[in-house]
């Protein structure tokens with residue numbers, strides 16, 4: 001029998017949706033709300049202090065991604081950075097062509113702008129992914145046409161943790177451009193999920209544009225950046241003042257930017273140790289799930305080098321993931337079905353669908369994403385309830401799916 005929910009404990013397992021702010025990040029941000037309050041564009045000392053913080057943060061972030069500080073544009077979110085990359089390139093390179101290559105598993109911050117451009121005459125090729133959610137390097141290169149202006153492929157998927165071969169695509173693209181004496185297409189990657197765990201060096205990845213935000217790496221929400229390689233022209237989305245080299249108008253969010261830089265510094269410095277720790281936790285959890293619950297399936301790549309270390313996306317046969325999620329919440333466990341941005345619609349996850357996962361399996365999927373606060377005790381706690389919840393749910397609904 002399932003014990004009555006007591007909510008004795010909160011277990012947060014949705015770090016891919018967002019993270020709490022690291023204490024050191026909050027501390028770094030604190031002075032920039034009321035102590036150092038100037039507008040960085042002002043010429044008197046308060047403005048200069050704010051401008052100094054802006055420059056220092058920009059240098060810190062540039063260092064971690066192997067870029068020049070002047071090639072970083074601060075924005076209001078990961079979503080805005082993705083929009084700026086896509087519309088910014090589309091608008092600035094009209095004379096060259098109107099073809100863009102992407103994948104069907106991108107975040108909606110990429111997919112929706114692409115669908116919007118399609119309505120205005122751009123052509124979009126979505127390169128297929130395999131049943132693990134991986135894109136094939138040669139398929140991407142083969143999709144290039146003389147009028148292709150942009151390739152946009154995420155570094156790691158937010159639903160199933162599939163890590164895409166960005167550096168390999170980048171290398172082959174360089175070769176393509178060399179052979180064809182072309183500067184097109186440009187290469188953008190959405191690295192929001194990758195920022196805490198993978199190498200972000202834009203030179204090693206051979207990307208021309210890269211999106212990162214702070215809210216997935218223990219930094220504040222509502223701050224993002226777009227790296228744009230020197231010499232790659234883009235048009236701004238937001239017009240007004242001359243901030244961010246005329247590419248993103250509006251007074252800079254100094255506290256957010258300072259927090260973003262601190263957060264990136266901390267996750268990148270701690271990533272090897274945290275990767276090892278989370279790898280242990282996720283394997284421990286997956287092992288228990290398989291032993292204690294019949295008919296569970298892993299969605300996405302095998303646990304290992306092609307999967308984000310903090311992601312476990314699992315399907316429970318014969319159950320609605322949504323029901324499971326709500327039951328787990330009764331016991332204080334927070335996880336997600338698919339991506340946080342689409343849970344309110346009943347559509348099947350576009351990512352699992354693109355991977356060819358049958359609707360029933362997709363409906364029974366739950367995403368657990370681990371992070372700083374999680375321990376082995378959290379998993380032991382969940383496993384006290386989850387097998388019983390699954391059993392109870394299946395005894396109600398089993399026949400519906402299996403007769």
Ligand SMILES: *Cc1c(COP(=O)(O)O)cnc(C)c1O
Nearest residue numbers: 077078079107109158192193213
């Ligand atoms: C969260 C996320 C975004 C959106 O970032 P916001 O800062 O919430 O706008 C974009 N792409 C990916 C892969 C994400 O995980």
